[in-house]
Amino acid sequence: MRSRGSRNISRDTSTAGPSRARAAPVIDDIGLTRRALLAGSVAAASAACSLMRLAGLDEDPRRQAPNMEHVLARYAINSEAVRARLGAPQTLSYGPTEFETLDLYRTGQANAPVMIFLHGGAWRFGRAADFGFPAETFVQAGAHFVVPDFATVRQVGLDGMVQQVRRAVAWVHHNAASFGGDARRVHVAGHSSGAHLVGNVLVTDWVKERLPADIVRSGLCVSGIFDLSTAREAGHIGGLALDERGEHDLSPQRHVARVTCPMIVAYASLDPPGLQEQSRAFAEAVQRAGKPVRVIVGRGYNHFEIIETLANPYGLLGRAALEQMTLVQAVG
Numbered sequence: 001m002r003s004r005g006s007r008n009i010s011r012d013t014s015t016a017g018p019s020r021a022r023a024a025p026v027i028d029d030i031g032l033t034r035r036a037l038l039a040g041s042v043a044a045a046s047a048a049c050s051l052m053r054l055a056g057l058d059e060d061p062r063r064q065a066p067n068m069e070h071v072l073a074r075y076a077i078n079s080e081a082v083r084a085r086l087g088a089p090q091t092l093s094y095g096p097t098e099f100e101t102l103d104l105y106r107t108g109q110a111n112a113p114v115m116i117f118l119h120g121g122a123w124r125f126g127r128a129a130d131f132g133f134p135a136e137t138f139v140q141a142g143a144h145f146v147v148p149d150f151a152t153v154r155q156v157g158l159d160g161m162v163q164q165v166r167r168a169v170a171w172v173h174h175n176a177a178s179f180g181g182d183a184r185r186v187h188v189a190g191h192s193s194g195a196h197l198v199g200n201v202l203v204t205d206w207v208k209e210r211l212p213a214d215i216v217r218s219g220l221c222v223s224g225i226f227d228l229s230t231a232r233e234a235g236h237i238g239g240l241a242l243d244e245r246g247e248h249d250l251s252p253q254r255h256v257a258r259v260t261c262p263m264i265v266a267y268a269s270l271d272p273p274g275l276q277e278q279s280r281a282f283a284e285a286v287q288r289a290g291k292p293v294r295v296i297v298g299r300g301y302n303h304f305e306i307i308e309t310l311a312n313p314y315g316l317l318g319r320a321a322l323e324q325m326t327l328v329q330a331v332g
Contacts, residue, residue: 195224
């Protein structure tokens with residue numbers, strides 16, 4: 001992994017704070033944009049269904065989340081609203097390919113912690129621009145918020161995706177000081193297939209990459225898949241082709257002994273049952289390995305709604321993440 005030598009090219013030089021060069025979009029007057037976003041969310045919703053098939057769960061998330069397409073559209077709408085308030089993020093290259101860029105939402109605090117968010121999309125869909133909606137919670141609390149883009153499983157395979165997000169984390173560690181971040185306080189969070197990627201980040205042997213073993217200070221895994229045995233049985237569906245070695249190497253649950261930081265595993269009470277079981281089994285494996293783990297169940301939330309609470313400093317996940325980063329005082 002050669003993240004130190006990765007390109008560091010800003011594609012948008014604006015920083016935190018209101019952007020004067022670009023008029024803020026009038027969210028209430030973009031009916032066509034809303035329809036376009038809703039159309040795009042249909043593809044993402046299809047991907048979510050594929051995620052269940054890829055995991056071998058044979059479950060349709062629409063049974064528990066009939067509002068799925070509207071919630072997915074909300075991600076993009078609310079991300080645009082956040083950019084209207086904070087200003088556009090910087091887009092920086094963290095790796096050698098065109099896919100490897102990240103959006104950096106800066107806080108005004110010096111030597112601030114960094115939250116890296118890995119988005120979901122069944123390893124096949126999603127873009128950083130649509131997952132800026134939690135940024136304001138962290139920026140206002142005194143942390144930088146980073147959302148990487150990465151290639152899809154069809155483009156680079158699952159192993160290639162894991163390698164890319166590991167490069168993103170390593171890049172943040174190496175370059176934190178350049179944007180006012182603290183390399184000793186890098187945290188990661190992810191949702192759905194992004195939670196699987198976070199799981200792989202948390203079990204990375206960073207020493208082999210000539211990095212500190214504790215490069216990541218905490219992890220938040222929300223409604224993810226952590227054991228790929230059923231995914232391998234699902235075979236070619238959606239381009240997720242795994243052999244026995246790939247299944248083992250890319251299943252975070254098989255490598256929990258390498259976890260070096262506190263972790264939160266969260267899931268929604270309206271997640272499909274198989275997905276809930278994935279989270280419970282992962283948390284139990286982490287606990288058996290003697291690692292600190294907290295389980296959060298989002299009562300009354302479905303698979304798509306629960307991650308929206310990360311965008312609220314008083315919400316279920318927003319509060320938990322800020323507490324874990326020691327940006328607010330833990331309660332209880």
